Amino acid sequence: MIDKRVRSLAEAVSGVRDGATVLCSGFGAVGEPVELLNALRETGVRDLVCVANNAGTGDEGLAGLIKDGRVRKIICSFPRTTDPHCFEAAYKAGKLELEIVPQGTLSERMRAAAAGIGGFFVKTAAGTQLGEGKETREIDGELYVLEQPIKGDVAFCRADRADRWGNLIYRKSARNFNPVMAMAAELTVVQVREIVELGSLDAETVVTPGIFVDRLVVV
């Protein structure tokens, strides 16, 4: 029998190693798995490379990991979002490495990893600072840069509803990076509002099929 439910947040975040690449979903705080990231902080894990759109809001979730110095590097498109004081303090103190990636490239690099694609050419960033040092190619008279996949050791995601197989449905704009991050990691852990009986999610509306999900916890 397949049952991806775990009993606690502690169990949900167990096994993440120091130095891991962690995909942290959300757009600002919307769709961010705050409770899972808080639980990860409790484990004491260090030297994380976090991939996220923003670099944390307030003092919880990703911001809390940064505040405690657990994040060595953040790969994101736009670090400063609502109340970014934890990021700003760590960045100014030189304790946090920052890699800026255009938002569409960030999500596509994860999709590439998920799809077994070894890299792709894109116009975004060609002829700019963020394209410097990257292999370029002229395609149909326009300049493209080569981008590499990003694969997570673990992804932390948030959904609205799930069943025990890990099929997921999201809520409004809280979907954002969750589907792609769920696909792009070795271990995918999802916090959900509700787990419903197998067969009661509408198969036509499931966004993330359970094949991508390893652990579920209700928050």
Next chain:
Amino acid sequence: MKPLSRRQMAWRAAQDLEDGAYVNLGIGLPTLCSDFIPQGREIVFHSENGILGMGPAPRPGEEDKDLINAGKQLVTLLPGGVFFHHNDAFLMIRGGHLDVALLGAFEVSEKGDLANWTTEDPNFPPGVGGAMDLAVGAREVRVLVEHVTKEGRPRIRKHCSYPLTAPHCVKRVYTNLAVLDVTREGVVVREMVEELDLEGLQALTEAELRLANDWRRLAAPEV
């Protein structure tokens, strides 16, 4: 002369959005454009975080914390609006599916280069968001920007002094003084506010300007 207010600039840019257009509004000034869509036109607003058919801010009591725009402000969904995930949101942007991106800027060059993501201020960590994707991907990139900085420095330049968001992407610029088109022959003035002539506008512009034969006065209602 009487420069346009920020709301009037947004009004002017909104008049050029055609019925049926799929449009992405950048954070800040461009976001105001959605308030000024002419009656009878249906414009579908796209948000990079996975919304088509984005509506205005919610009325008190109707806020939903899971429904935000690219600037992380609360918004609503219009009838017919849909949600999708980030890859699809950026596939729409990068694959040429959006008709127009209306963006803010620090500078625009006479070749249509856009600089709107970093001023390289060491006290201000950089962030690019979706700006580079929009600049290369939308079918038409239009810019909304004050004609000069607070210090009086021209923003329409021969070459951008700040790092580029994308080269050769801007087609039209709406400022508080003029409407400008970036063409192969250089920057063409389509509209200027009352009591401003080409010489006066040129003095506030680094790029060389040409006056369109059919240029008009730029005027906006009090909005």
